[in-house]
Amino acid sequence: MSLEKFLSKVKVDFLPTNRKRLEEYVQQYELKDYFSSDVDPKYQENFRLGLERITNDVVGKYDSELRSLIRTPVAKGTMALAVLNDLAAYVTATPFSGVAKFGFDLFLGKTATEIAAMRRYTNKSGDYGAYGRHLLLKVPRYLLPIIGPALESGAFERMVKRRIRKEITLRFREQYGTPLEDRLNNKMRESLRDNAYVEKVAA
Amino acid sequence: MEDMKLDKINVHPVVTCSEDDSIEMIASKLREKQERRIFVVDAHKKLLGIITTTDLVYKVLSKCSEAERLKAKDIMIKNVKALDINEDLEKALEIMNELQSFTCPVTENGHIVGIISYHELVNHVFQTVK
Numbered sequence: 527m528s529l530e531k532f533l534s535k536v537k538v539d540f541l542p543t544n545r546k547r548l549e550e551y552v553q554q555y556e557l558k559d560y561f562s563s564d565v566d567p568k569y570q571e572n573f574r575l576g577l578e579r580i581t582n583d584v585v586g587k588y589d590s591e592l593r594s595l596i597r598t599p600v601a602k603g604t605m606a607l608a609v610l611n612d613l614a615a616y617v618t619a620t621p622f623s624g625v626a627k628f629g630f631d632l633f634l635g636k637t638a639t640e641i642a643a644m645r646r647y648t649n650k651s652g653d654y655g656a657y658g659r660h661l662l663l664k665v666p667r668y669l670l671p672i673i674g675p676a677l678e679s680g681a682f683e684r685m686v687k688r689r690i691r692k693e694i695t696l697r698f699r700e701q702y703g704t705p706l707e708d709r710l711n712n713k714m715r716e717s718l719r720d721n722a723y724v725e726k727v728a729a
Numbered sequence: 730m731e732d733m734k735l736d737k738i739n740v741h742p743v744v745t746c747s748e749d750d751s752i753e754m755i756a757s758k759l760r761e762k763q764e765r766r767i768f769v770v771d772a773h774k775k776l777l778g779i780i781t782t783t784d785l786v787y788k789v790l791s792k793c794s795e796a797e798r799l800k801a802k803d804i805m806i807k808n809v810k811a812l813d814i815n816e817d818l819e820k821a822l823e824i825m826n827e828l829q830s831f832t833c834p835v836t837e838n839g840h841i842v843g844i845i846s847y848h849e850l851v852n853h854v855f856q857t858v859k
Contacts, residue, residue: 713818713854713857714817714818714822714854715817715819716818717815717816717817717818718814718815718818718835719814719815721737721857722739722740722845723738724740724843725843
């Protein structure tokens with residue numbers, strides 16, 4: 527993955543959900559074959575409108591999982607506490623006393639507030655793999671002092687955003703078809719056996 | 730059966746001989762089947778080598794005095810690059826490119842199955858993806 531692509535992905539995942547930014551990222555990296563300079567501008571405009579429609583649909587579908595009046599303040603609080611503690615430790619050479627316990631309490635609180643959103647997310651997406659990974663990653667994040675809660679902050683939303691990107695790409699490809707180049711590459715990866723008719727061997 | 734043949738890459742049958750076959754026998758097989766290459770195989774059809782009409786000219790006609798004593802194994806090209814039938818189509822193109830040839834021998838576990846052509850492979854790929 528190029529650094530440019532990595533930074534764009536980080537921007538999309540870590541900054542607040544912005545449909546335009548999401549669209550630009552998908553257009554530039556995930557669906558670049560549809561928007562490259564050698565594609566007729568007339569088709570590109572059609573693809574752009576389609577992408578806009580699909581992005582709105584998918585973001586709308588996961589809207590309630592992206593923001594929550596309870597989850598967001600708890601997550602932000604965890605993050606803020608980690609940063610403040612780091613700053614205090616840097617200035618005074620001593621971290622806040624009892625901050626680890628408070629951070630973990632917030633961590634547990636956040637996990638509890640996620641349960642309902644998680645259920646909605648898995649019902650909508652069927653993405654139990656991501657759900658499992660998110661739960662597994664909670665263990666090291668819980669064990670890491672200070673930085674763990676900071677990483678945990680927004681982890682759920684980042685998972686939802688990854689799903690949104692994936693769903694936009696999949697839906698777009700389903701509706702507009704896979705580009706010829708991809709279809710050719712996939713075909714060339716098939717075995718000869720699946721594509722061959724074997725005539726009898728001559729003596 | 731005919732439909733099945735049309736939308737698939739035909740693996741054409743090949744002419745084979747054993748490594749102890751005489752040059753005369755090889756030449757007569759090639760003439761009879763109107764082929765330009767013959768595959769040298771063992772008793773289990775395992776591919777050992779290939780002889781083309783060019784080999785007959787360069788390696789046999791140029792040594793007329795020894796021609797009667799020569800066997801397939803004396804003039805065959807050994808270690809023939811071939812595509813296993815379970816390998817992908819991309820590999821077939823790689824082999825053709827490497828051999829600078831428009832055909833590619835096909836084997837299954839080292840045993841000769843037939844031969845495919847570049848034209849049929851490309852035609853099949855474009856027909857099925859368009």
